[in-house]
Amino acid sequence: DVKVTQSSRYLVKRTGEKVFLECVQDMDHENMFWYRQDPGLGLRLIYFSYDVKMKEKGDIPEGYSVSREKKERFSLILESASTNQTSMYLCASSPTSGVKGLYEQYFGPGTRLTVT
Amino acid sequence: AQSVAQPEDQVNVAEGNPLTVKCTYSVSGNPYLFWYVQYPNRGLQFLLKYITGDNLVKGSYGFEAEFNKSQTSFHLKKPSALVSDSALYFCAVSSMDSNYQLIWGAGTKLIIKP
Numbered sequence: 001d002v003k004v005t006q007s008s009r010y011l012v013k014r015t016g017e018k019v020f021l022e023c024v025q026d027m028d029h030e031n032m033f034w035y036r037q038d039p040g041l042g043l044r045l046i047y048f049s050y051d052v053k054m055k056e057k058g059d060i061p062e063g064y065s066v067s068r069e070k071k072e073r074f075s076l077i078l079e080s081a082s083t084n085q086t087s088m089y090l091c092a093s094s095p096t097s098g099v100k101g102l103y104e105q106y107f108g109p110g111t112r113l114t115v116t
Numbered sequence: 117a118q119s120v121a122q123p124e125d126q127v128n129v130a131e132g133n134p135l136t137v138k139c140t141y142s143v144s145g146n147p148y149l150f151w152y153v154q155y156p157n158r159g160l161q162f163l164l165k166y167i168t169g170d171n172l173v174k175g176s177y178g179f180e181a182e183f184n185k186s187q188t189s190f191h192l193k194k195p196s197a198l199v200s201d202s203a204l205y206f207c208a209v210s211s212m213d214s215n216y217q218l219i220w221g222a223g224t225k226l227i228i229k230p
Contacts, residue, residue, distance in 0.1 A: 004159070040125075040222050040223075041222060042120075042206060042220035042221055042222045042223055043160075043206070043208075043218075043220040044220075045217060045218075048217070058217070090159060090160065092160075102148065102167060104150060104162040104165055105160075105162070105218070106162070107152075107159035107160040107161070108159050109157075109158060109159045110158075110159050
């Protein structure tokens with residue numbers, strides 16, 4: 001079974017702090033994703049990565065950055081946390097193929113971040 | 117622009133009755149369609165997908181979905197609901213329009229009453 005783990009289930013940070021969210025997958029997947037989930041808005045893509053050291057912006061990258069130094073690990077960084085970044089953060093991974101979008105994504109349990 | 121609509125915020129069904137969770141989409145070109153489920157305090161789990169071929173797709177936990185190209189719909193169904201099916205369900209679509217990134221619906225909360 002694919003396993004995607006996230007470093008924390010719950011996190012409370014203060015406004016202005018730098019926040020690191022870690023994600024690790026154990027299935028040698030090329031693709032990794034960071035989403036935020038807010039009630040009534042579904043999932044919104046923050047950043048994704050198709051390969052080591054590669055990153056691409058999603059729909060809402062402002063205020064976030066990412067790092068992918070190893071294939072299995074994808075980190076999300078909040079440079080200066082703000083209260084509007086209080087949310088559930090979900091990491092996902094998927095394999096790649098010759099046809100994009102073919103494979104389902106596998107999700108971690110999520111990190112519920114509260115910024116006060 | 118591409119989009120996914122789940123018109124019902126919540127669906128209530130009695131245990132043992134059939135259930136339907138609705139999803140419609142708007143993309144250009146051929147869609148890839150997915151359903152995911154999120155149980156309380158857990159991450160999303162893949163249920164089923166439509167890529168091509170037979171319009172009726174069967175997935176995990178007895179769920180199925182029917183792709184209807186003319187109505188641009190991909191409704192999730194189950195013949196007999198269980199209390200344990202209570203969860204949040206998300207429909208998602210990808211296509212060349214979205215560079216094959218998933219576009220997500222807002223989610224539908226399914227409540228199965230004993």
